[in-house]
Amino acid sequence: MMGERFFSQELLAASNAGGGSGPIVVVLQLNGGNDALNTVIPYGSADSSIYYGARPTLSIAQAEVLPLDSEYGLHPKLTQLKGLWDLNQLAIINGVGYPNPNLSHFTSFDYWHTAEPNEQVRDGWLGRFFEHQCANSATSLDPTIGLNVGLTETLAFRTKEKSLGVTLKDPAAHRWYGSGLAGEKGDEQALYTELINAPVGGITSKPGLAFVEERARNTMGSLELLGVAVDAQNAPGAAFPTAAFPDTGLGRDLKNIAGMIYADVGTCVYHVEQLGYDTHGSQAELDGDGKPLEGRHAALLEELDGALGAFVSEMKAQGNWDRMLLFTVSEFGRKVIENGSLGTDHGAASSLFVTGGHVQVGFYGQMPSLAEANRIKNHSLAFNVDFRRVYRTVLQEWLGVPEAAISTVLPTAPTSGGFATLPFIST
Amino acid sequence: MSLDPLPPSAWTRRTADHLLSRTSFGGTPAQREALFQLGKTQVIAAAVSSIIDQAVDWSAFPLPTLPPPSDLLESNDRLEAAYDLTEWFLLQMKDGPALAAKMLKFWLDHFPVDLDVIEAQAGFIYFYKHLDVLRTLALGNFGLLLREVSWSEGMIRMLDLDRSRRGQINENFGRELLELFTLGVDGGYTEQDVTHCAEAFTGRSLSETEPFSAYLDELVRGDGEYRRIDPTEKTFLTTEDPANPGIPVPGTLAAIKDPADQLPGDPKDQGDMAIALILEQVQCAEHLGKKIWRYFVGVDPEASLMAELGRQLRDHDYEIAPLLRTIFQSEEFYDEAAIGNQIKDPVDIVISIVKVLEMPLLPRATTYWAMDEMGQNLLHPPTIQGWPEPVAEGNRWMTVEGLLSRINLASLWVHGDHQALRNHLKIPTTGGDAETPYVLPDYETLLPAAIRGADSLNLLIDHLADRVLYLSPIHPRQRQSLIRHMRRKLKGLDRDKVYRRVLQQLLALPQFQMQ
Structure with a gap:
């Protein structure tokens, strides 16, 4: 039985559980610090002249932007995200960050993972969610708890004692090969x-x-469960995949997640990352006449858009779109100004995307002022939405964590006070 | 915790095994015994010296002659070059001076470069040269190493130093120099220090033709000013007030003279000044001392010990070897809580297998893809922070997939080639090592004739387990299970096949993942 056993009894009742009908969350991590200003572009806002002035070579021309309204638009590579916006299925949260931002990749991501900025803690927000809000956490390393697609574990999945859930790159490759001798494997x-x-x-x-002993036992346990899941995808007559996933790193990872959802392994939390957003240089290239051409950032957003578009199509084809909520995170945004290497250096506040069957289209939070006087930390943007409000919204409005229990997952986000939920999920 | 020396009476086979395991990727029963006897018949310091004072001689592993970068554009050629580089590195781990090899691995993790980032230019050439810098100074002076790394073409490209110029700095190198390479996060530097650090290293450039070397771009503009170097005086970190010893005052990076006024011997850039100020900071010595301690001992040092490690480094002008000598002679290093409690990284796994089994490396394509699957592709560190450290986050190595790939990989050594696993690792069927035979363990080496001749499974299993699991012994119930299972198997199998099955299981056990 692989249904919703990760939910606590209260949640089971609340989530209208049946076979494979509970809510799913995918956390899509953009590693390296996505340049939010060239992702959600203030092409027509009051600050547009500051934007174009600060980025003489890297800015995206007004004519190229995919307009969302008269002020803001998406990078031209984000055509499928624009399509989701047009279908009222994309939320954009601007000005996301936390107090006293840290410009180190590692420290800042630690803060996003622990959800306790400026503190030294060793457990992650999803680890606490698994521990306190999911049944079955005693069995710990179970892929029905949470699945992190990657080679190394994420701090987000840790409790104080250990990392929960399962981390792997490719479920189909998760096989015992051993000696390879006929008849010996068993x-x-x-x-x-x-x-x-x-x-x-x-x-x-x-x-x-x-x-390691515990991990070995879990390795052997997950072999069977993942084997069944992979076999279900490959069985004769299986309708997977229906979408054409691009053959890119993120495309393969999201396809693997879609496969696990198709096979109904029962996981409600997936964590996946796209690497490469640390665009200090070659964010764009110049042609022979010094005219900017597409560079690394455009390629990254194209990969993101293609993989995400296929994933959304697949979820809709599977009938799982209404169960899905996917949101992006990144450790920080980048500075308002471009540097001398056709790139941008580490900044602070950023913009996030949220999509899913119950997402309420629109902008949330404020685009921070680009004016020099309002910048912090050497040309970085100031935040106005604490990222823990996003987490809390997902936990409370989507995963059904009772308001009174939020503090077990977000200890520094009291239910009363500053971390109110955001209305990006429709009921 | 303290760095008091281990008393001679505490030197045992177990302490010798631990020393060999942490400093030399382990060894054969004969090597373990020799090290034990050295410390017993002479002094512990002699055993430690036999490891530390081994000449850092890499002449058996010369830099290969590389084709110019344009010849590396074909993807097959790139892959072949990646196989070669990985094998070259691992052969040095296996057969090079052991402690220096272990430190080379440490430095590649501390100063990581990613072939994908540096590839567009002479990526492989840069990578080999970078490794050459790291291995030459593997047990040398950290200050000198920092300077050499700041001139390493691989690092210059990795952190955009060649694209940072006056008025248009790129802060990538300046930030990571402070945060990761020296002071540590929150190591007492400001955002302004990051900026000034980046400015101090402006001017480094890379030649795009042979010999693909780094150089300081001293070109001047029409007004006589440097084009790329930022020569202006700047404040940076703190230094001790000469008038009031012990009182910190703002440090200064002195202005570089105008090209026209320069005398021979005048400094041409501020990088060396910045490094000198960084080395003055207590945080630098403590951060490095802590990281070296974690690497070799596997636990976090307490604050007082961290301060002591930092003091040792500064007292010896950041020479690495004296610090290592102190650590390896210390009582704390041999604390039972540390022994056998560190999870091996994938390089440790591969080299410890070939050392205990006295075997060659697996063929090069197999090795490359296996390292990749285990999560330690040496050409592609996950981030500029390197790979997971052996403490706390070191647990991140041990994903279910990571452990399973170790289990599968160990089987290749024991059972030899098998197509399903090669298909799984996506090893091309032509080229690579498609034609290279896999060598099997030599049981005449691993097992004395008396044991091979005897009809005792107990003796056989004990003998193999002692060779493979000498730090974390097999549990009596595991031993019973193995005996019971093999007794059934023996009926239908010849001896050799039983040996293989036992060895396959021993190498897969959690105990073998530890050092």
């Missing part, structure tokens, strides 16, 4: 499973080794 796996389960209460008191 014996090899059975013996290994016996060996790692042999000692009652753990082989040793060494925490490092005990951790």
